[in-house]
Amino acid sequence: MHGRAEGLAGGFVTVDQELEREFEARLTECSTLAFRVAYGVLRHREDAEDVAQEAFAKAYRSFRQLRDRDRFRAWLVRMAWRMALDRQRSNRRRVAREERVAPDAASSHDGIVEGERAALLWQAIDGLSEKLRIVIVLAGIQGHDIKEIAALLDLPEGTVKSRLFLARQQLKDALSWMNEPR
Amino acid sequence: MDERAPLSDDVLDRELQQALGVEPSPEFAARVRMRLATEAIASTWGTRSWAAVAAVAVTAAAAAMVLTIGSGRERPATPAAIATRTLSISGTAAPRIDASASPGPTSRSERRASFAASRADRTPRLELPDVIVPAGQERALRMFAEAAWQQRVQPASGSSPASEEPLEIAPIEPAPVDIEPLPQMAALEGDRP
Numbered sequence: 001m002h003g004r005a006e007g008l009a010g011g012f013v014t015v016d017q018e019l020e021r022e023f024e025a026r027l028t029e030c031s032t033l034a035f036r037v038a039y040g041v042l043r044h045r046e047d048a049e050d051v052a053q054e055a056f057a058k059a060y061r062s063f064r065q066l067r068d069r070d071r072f073r074a075w076l077v078r079m080a081w082r083m084a085l086d087r088q089r090s091n092r093r094r095v096a097r098e099e100r101v102a103p104d105a106a107s108s109h110d111g112i113v114e115g116e117r118a119a120l121l122w123q124a125i126d127g128l129s130e131k132l133r134i135v136i137v138l139a140g141i142q143g144h145d146i147k148e149i150a151a152l153l154d155l156p157e158g159t160v161k162s163r164l165f166l167a168r169q170q171l172k173d174a175l176s177w178m179n180e181p182r
Numbered sequence: 183m184d185e186r187a188p189l190s191d192d193v194l195d196r197e198l199q200q201a202l203g204v205e206p207s208p209e210f211a212a213r214v215r216m217r218l219a220t221e222a223i224a225s226t227w228g229t230r231s232w233a234a235v236a237a238v239a240v241t242a243a244a245a246a247m248v249l250t251i252g253s254g255r256e257r258p259a260t261p262a263a264i265a266t267r268t269l270s271i272s273g274t275a276a277p278r279i280d281a282s283a284s285p286g287p288t289s290r291s292e293r294r295a296s297f298a299a300s301r302a303d304r305t306p307r308l309e310l311p312d313v314i315v316p317a318g319q320e321r322a323l324r325m326f327a328e329a330a331w332q333q334r335v336q337p338a339s340g341s342s343p344a345s346e347e348p349l350e351i352a353p354i355e356p357a358p359v360d361i362e363p364l365p366q367m368a369a370l371e372g373d374r375p
Contacts, residue, residue, distance in 0.1 A: 027214060035206040049206055053214050057221050121201050140198030172189040175197070 023063050026072050027056060033073070033142065034080045040137035041084035042091075043122055051087055055080040074152045081134055124174035132167035139164060 034055050039048035059066060059076055066072045125133060138149045146164065150157040315323050329335045 023218075027211070027218075031211055031214060032206060035210065036202055036204065039204050040202055045204065045207065048204075049210050049213065052206070052210070053217050056214050057217055060218050060221055117197070118201055121197055125201075136198065137202060140195070140202040143199070168191065168194060171194055175189050175194070 019063060019067075022067060023060060026059075026063075026069070026076075030073055030076055031056070034076050036141045037077050037080040037137065038084040038087075040125075040133075040141065041081065041088050047087055047091065048084070051083045052080055055083055070151060074154060077138070077152045078154075085130070121175060124171050127174060128167055128170055132163050132170070135160060135163045136167040136171065 031052065034052040035048050038051040038055075039045065042048050042051065055076055058079060059072065063072075066075050125136065128136065134153065135149060138144050138152060144152070146157050146160050149155075149164070150160045153160065326335070
């Protein structure tokens with residue numbers, strides 16, 4: 001009898017342990033998302049990792065209010081985006097250096113061309129307004145559709161659709177030379 | 183004139199996914215977990231320090247409350263205070279207080295204070311040492327003192343002058359009792375052989 005009671009007690013977990021497990025699951029699920037959102041602004045791997053890490057630390061502090069999966073993802077995306085913008089504003093020099101040196105630029109001719117294409121693409125993305133930029137970045141990350149972007153940004157789907165259309169139009173105009181054969 | 187065709191959606195999506203399809207470094211997750219572990223320890227220490235601060239604050243508040251209540255209580259009179267206090271006994275009958283006559287003091291202590299003040303103006307004061315009596319007997323003792331002062335009662339009347347002499351108890355001497363035999367019983371005894 002006593003052994004059975006001990007066995008039952010051993011099966012229980014405290015609230016904190018349950019929260020830790022849930023947060024670990026969210027971390028595994030959303031770490032790449034947070035990193036890519038930050039990278040979409042900063043285009044610097046270490047900076048983006050720092051920002052994503054800080055966003056997770058903030059989420060950890062208030063995880064009791066963010067236990068819902070969708071709410072957590074939306075909160076994390078918006079937090080990572082804002083923190084990345086703050087980092088970008090305070091670290092303009094580093095971003096400029098990153099633009100000059102493409103991340104995976106190789107020494108070959110193809111690599112140089114790829115780096116230039118990426119730099120010009122980012123330049124076009126940076127030319128978008130902030131509202132359009134986050135929509136197009138989220139659309140380019142993990143293939144988010146309009147409904148998912150609307151949920152992440154807490155916006156109506158119609159608003160996301162129109163913003164996505166405008167962003168695409170501006171990018172197409174700016175990057176029309178990419179249609180030419182390489 | 184620019185004859186280039188606009189970029190197709192497929193090409194744009196491919197370019198965007200290629201630009202944003204960057205993976206974090208392999209140690210990124212480990213760094214985040216380490217950061218969170220530090221955060222957890224810090225929050226635990228923060229909680230403990232807040233608990234300690236709260237405990238100290240509660241203790242200080244309790245001590246302050248005890249001191250406040252202790253100082254608010256009426257302190258027992260010192261011997262010196264007893265010696266200097268006076269007891270006022272009126273020479274006239276105690277006036278009755280008519281609560282409906284005027285909107286005077288309402289509380290009992292106020293009525294008592296106004297009564298004592300009005301009586302002090304028209305009564306001779308007798309300087310007597312203070313007597314410590316229980317609170318419940320104060321009024322009775324005061325009434326008795328006033329009645330004695332007015333000679334309505336004799337403080338010694340409760341005991342007669344003879345009571346001071348030793349009481350002699352006379353022995354009881356009962357009268358002798360003669361019991362006469364019943365006549366029927368005597369007749370019955372005469373019939374026996």
